Amino acid sequence: MTRKFNPSPALRDLATIMRPEDAEQPILAKPVRDALHQWMTEIRAEKELRAVGVPARRSAILSGPPGCGKTTLAHHLAARLGLALVSVNLDAVRGMYIGETGKNLSAAFTALEGQSDLCILFLDELDAVASKRSSDDSSGSREMNSVVNGLLQRMESFRGMLIGATNRAAVIDPAVWRRFGLHLDIALPGEDERFAIITRYLSPFTLPEEAIGMLADATEGAAPSLLRQLMEGVKRDLILSPRLSRETGAAAVFERLIAMVRPHPDYTPPPLWTDFNTKARIAEAMTWPPTPPDAPETA
Template sequence: MAQRYRRTNVSLSESLRDLLRSAPSLDSPMRDHGNATPVPLDGDSRLPLIRADQLGPAVTPVLAPEIKEQVEQLRSEHQNQERLAKSGLTPSRTALFTGPPGVGKTLAARWLADELKRPLMVLDLSSVMSSFLGRTGSNIRKVLDYAKSSPSVLLLDELDTVAKRRDDAAEVGELKRLVTVLLQEIDDWPASSLLLAATNHGDLLDPAVWRRFDLVVDFPLPGPSELLEALSQYSGNVSQEVLQFLVRTLKGASFADAERMVMSARRRAALNDERLLDSLLRLGQDRLRGMDQANRLQIAVDLVQHGEISQRRASELTGVSRDTIRRRQRDEQQ
């Protein structure tokens, strides 16, 4: 269009060209922040060492209250750098997110970048491992230098891939030197950008790594209230009775597990032309059948005591007889 209007409408043509020059792209994700430099490439494969998150505005993550407070504090520090500067302070430059898979670490990083209006750059550390180990340190330096060049949020995913314990006898010397390179780069990180790292295996990290981060946030598996909020977010207008039942069948599961269940139910409902509620109930009951009698009974009792569900309905959902539920309740009261 810019080419087409070059002769008939010069102003429009130039405006379109300016828009294209300033718009971020996969090759230059920080162009709208004044940095048109392309993302760094691996010297061997010529593939990008970093990718820009292109999933659009992030939904507000469902987090336990203490975790939510820490993440929001991190956001507030970077949104109010001038107020901190008046007191001679700088915002937290780096944060380490630990916890099992599917508990919201990446989603929290995406939400922070969205709140701060900065591009989110994601580095999967396994992708920078060059076939020539001596180049891996160079790859990491190139990525970190690129992220430092403009205000951004950089997420180092699967940090344990690289930052393993240096006393691990199974690791070669080059990888141990790589940990040293990474620690130096973390120490030099500027306050103008935010460096986040995520790991599912904190026990594998070199002890020196923990001390280098300004903030460490340990994401636990969600509790009942967090699962209930997440299921409500994923499934929309589904009755609280059904959601309470699903929460108890998902005990010990992650947010990712809960989302997979809802998405599976949505697909099943669409294919079988049935209500989402019925599909969710069926999947919940499938999970229940995989449990032993003691767990099924406890879920039935919990539904009656905490879910404001009648004994009859709890029996229908769990397959446990009403007499059995009543006896367990009497035993617990005694």
């Protein structure tokens, strides 16, 4: 009989269980896709690798700016292996009292003993429990040092698969970093990836390739999460504008959108938000509006 992953009540308090059927595939750059493809193949070839004395890697750390798909990717990888993703909620793990954080983190590992082959353990926002240890003697530093030491021990003895994610790679303790078998940079998307992301989130509406290319150019530097918000904004606008009796040309739609959706001030805004010429090109040359899903095909 096949065993089913059955999280204990203790684990449910500390983690969110993400099921394979809810996963979504992120759109990633080719070098990252290639590395992931090798990793998945490696896990399936575990026995052959062991026979020649090389372990298949069981852990990965995903780092990169917010909204580029780290959490989405961890979920997708678990789904590809038919496993649940146990995402430890680091807010729930972080305690107010001395020693509480380490105890909770350790409890999450303990709760998986005996069924770590049925899931992947995911430590999202890893920097919250794995920041560089420091030699100063404040109680805050002592507490963090002991959390990191505890995590290192747990990582050493953990038999299952582990994925960590952070958008602050530079603060992660080097000893924790080194214990991950793969270090993947989930960076801002390049032009081809932006093209694919825009197409996905504009669906079921479509635009000619040239128009999507224009948007991919105009959004250089945007994270996928921002592109998703922008394209969902386009669809909302297309549906709501007739009811609101307002202008529906490309210039008017994008003017409304960039006033409502914008990148975080820490990041360089893409040209769509800042460059007059980019906006003018969209206003003049963009094929608009997008074709709705039930429209007859034009030759």
